[in-house]
Amino acid sequence: MTIPAVSIPIPIQISQSQNAVVTPTQVLISLSLLLLTVLLSLSLNLGIASSLLVAAIRCILQLSVMGVILDKVFKAESPWAVAAMSFVMILLGANEVTFARSKRRPDGLFLSSLTSLLASVIPITVFGARLAIVHDPFWSPQSFIPILGMITGNAISGTAVATSVVIKELVDNRDKVETLLAHGASRTEAVVPVAREALRLALLPTVNQMSVIGLISIPGMMTGAILGGESTQRAAQMQMIIMFLITTTTTICVSLSLLFTLSVLVDSGHRIRADRVSGGGKNGSSGNVLVWLGRMGWECLRGRGGGRGAVRI
Numbered sequence: 399m400t401i402p403a404v405s406i407p408i409p410i411q412i413s414q415s416q417n418a419v420v421t422p423t424q425v426l427i428s429l430s431l432l433l434l435t436v437l438l439s440l441s442l443n444l445g446i447a448s449s450l451l452v453a454a455i456r457c458i459l460q461l462s463v464m465g466v467i468l469d470k471v472f473k474a475e476s477p478w479a480v481a482a483m484s485f486v487m488i489l490l491g492a493n494e495v496t497f498a499r500s501k502r503r504p505d506g507l508f509l510s511s512l513t514s515l516l517a518s519v520i521p522i523t524v525f526g527a528r529l530a531i532v533h534d535p536f537w538s539p540q541s542f543i544p545i546l547g548m549i550t551g552n553a554i555s556g557t558a559v560a561t562s563v564v565i566k567e568l569v570d571n572r573d574k575v576e577t578l579l580a581h582g583a584s585r586t587e588a589v590v591p592v593a594r595e596a597l598r599l600a601l602l603p604t605v606n607q608m609s610v611i612g613l614i615s616i617p618g619m620m621t622g623a624i625l626g627g628e629s630t631q632r633a634a635q636m637q638m639i640i641m642f643l644i645t646t647t648t649t650i651c652v653s654l655s656l657l658f659t660l661s662v663l664v665d666s667g668h669r670i671r672a673d674r675v676s677g678g679g680k681n682g683s684s685g686n687v688l689v690w691l692g693r694m695g696w697e698c699l700r701g702r703g704g705g706r707g708a709v710r711i
Contacts, residue, residue, distance in 0.1 A: 429454060433613060444536075467483070471543070472539050477535070477537045484543065488550060489512065491515055491553070491554045492511040493508065493509055494554055496511055503565075504561070504659050504676075505675075510654075510659065511655060513654070514553075514650075514654035515553060515651055517650070519549055519651070520546075520554060523549055524536065526549070526639060544619075547643065548640060555603065556648040556652045558598070560596040560597060560655060563600075564656065565663075568660075568676055574591075600652045605645075607641070612634065617640075619633075620634060632683070662674055672687070673711055
């Protein structure tokens with residue numbers, strides 16, 4: 399008789415947390431905390447005040463739009479809607495690597511980033527959706543899209559870091575590689591040390607995160623699972639799987655991207671091609687990608703009816 403008396407309050411508390419309401423006012427209050435960082439930037443001339451404000455505005459707009467779109471995708475319960483959403487996220491990721499995070503970029507970086515992300519993120523996400531959160535079908539948007547988002551975000555960061563390292567070593571510090579090439583080394587032998595260092599630095603944040611996870615920090619997926627009513631053990635196991643998926647995806651994506659970047663910057667004649675590196679800043683290509691995505695998103699948000707009809711592929 400004592401067991402039911404102890405267990406009854408637990409689901410009630412979880413239900414109350416699930417029904418908690420977050421209002422725009424609460425968001426604005428939390429946003430006001432960023433003013434401390436803005437004031438610090440202005441007083442110390444850090445030069446990030448405007449970037450911080452733009453990032454905060456982007457965060458609000460992007461998450462708001464994402465919430466509306468995800469709501470429609472979840473209601474549609476269509477594999478084609480999930481596939482379209484996944485492709486758009488990866489397309490935006492390739493755009494982020496090429497035009498937002500890379501001040502200098504080799505020719506064809508957008509296409510190589512897109513190919514690397516597709517070849518690594520999609521297979522690992524399918525595997526993870528079947529293993530970490532067992533849903534039937536495996537493409538259930540409630541599990542597939544969040545897993546893909548977490549994996550893609552880390553792969554983007556790793557690819558951007560690796561690309562920057564390669565460009566710095568082959569363009570700014572090219573003497574070592576040119577010396578190896580001059581002494582008869584093939585382009586593969588000459589660039590292996592550069593590729594090794596780039597891959598190491600790209601994986602370092604993920605390795606550091608795994609080292610402190612659960613000891614110092616409680617990661618996002620584990621926190622969300624606990625708030626959603628999962629047991630702590632189940633939430634911890636899901637987070638373990640996600641971290642292993644993230645590490646594997648980042649390794650594959652960065653390796654593929656490095657293979658392409660190095661082949662562009664060191665040609666078949668064993669010459670370093672610094673002329674194939676373009677300067678930073680956004681250009682027309684990034685604008686075209688974002689405009690196209692904006693138009694497609696607008697068509698989805700126009701909502702010709704509810705349910706399945708709200709998402710048109």
